[in-house]
Every structure is written in structure tokens, then in C-alpha cells.
Amino acid sequence: MATLEIEGADKPLSLEEKAEYTLGRVDPASHSFPDIDLTPYGGVDAGVSRRHAKITRLGGDRFYIMDLSSTNFTHVNGERLAAFEPKALADGDEILLGTLKATFHA
Numbered sequence: 001m002a003t004l005e006i007e008g009a010d011k012p013l014s015l016e017e018k019a020e021y022t023l024g025r026v027d028p029a030s031h032s033f034p035d036i037d038l039t040p041y042g043g044v045d046a047g048v049s050r051r052h053a054k055i056t057r058l059g060g061d062r063f064y065i066m067d068l069s070s071t072n073f074t075h076v077n078g079e080r081l082a083a084f085e086p087k088a089l090a091d092g093d094e095i096l097l098g099t100l101k102a103t104f105h106a
Contacts, residue, residue: 002063004055006041007101015055015063022068023097024052038100047072047098055104056086063089063106072098 003012013036015021024034025043032050037043049070056064067074069083075096076087089095091106 002057002061003105004036004095005103005105006038008041012105015057019057021055022051022053023055024048024050024068038097041100043097043100046100048100049098052097053095055089061106063104065089065095065104070098 002015004015005012018035021036022034023036023038024032025039025048026033026037027050030050034051038048049072051068052070053068053074054066056066058064064086065074065076066086067081067083074081076093081087089104091104093104095102095104
């Protein structure tokens with residue numbers, strides 16, 4: 001079961017219900033409603049964009065993350081991702097969305 005463990009969250013978020021999840025911040029004024037709202041986890045202060053990144057599942061067990069041209073970038077294990085270039089995720093990968101830390105588990 002794939003999950004995203006967000007620093008400061010009580011429990012990991014499941015990535016099993018859909019094939020694609022948008023990560024970002026809810027902002028009704030700009031009609032931004034990501035699948036996973038990072039506002040409750042300090043997303044604003046951490047520099048998370050309204051539409052920051054996307055996690056996609058291909059097949060049953062391959063997951064990829066893609067930066068959606070965010071202002072403060074997405075990093076995987078310290079490597080900054082180029083916008084719109086998918087990066088394969090592996091169990092234990094550390095993801096930074098701005099400065100918000102999350103860990104991917106597969």
C-alpha cells in the first residue's frame with residue numbers, strides 16, 4: 001500500500017484510491033482545489049504552491065512525482081526536479097515541497 005507521510009501529520013495519507021494526486025494548497029479565490037491540501041501541515045509557511053506537484057501511479061506499483069512548475073520547487077532525496085519531468089519514486093524517498101518534508105512509502 002502506497003502512502004505519503006507528511007511531517008507533522010498524525011497518520012500517513014493513502015495513495016491507493018486514485019491513479020493521480022495533485023499536491024498543493026486549497027485557495028477558493030483562485031479555484032485551486034488539489035487532491036491533497038497541504039495547508040493544514042504548514043504548507044503556506046513552507047512555500048507550497050497552490051498546484052505544486054503531482055503523484056501518478058502507473059500499473060499497480062510504479063509511482064512517479066512531477067513538479068508542476070511550482071514557485072519553490074520539488075526535491076526528491078535532495079535532487080531538484082525540473083518542471084513537468086516525471087521522477088520515479090521508491091520506498092523511503094524523501095520529498096520536499098518548498099520546505100515541507102514528506103516521505104513516500106510503497
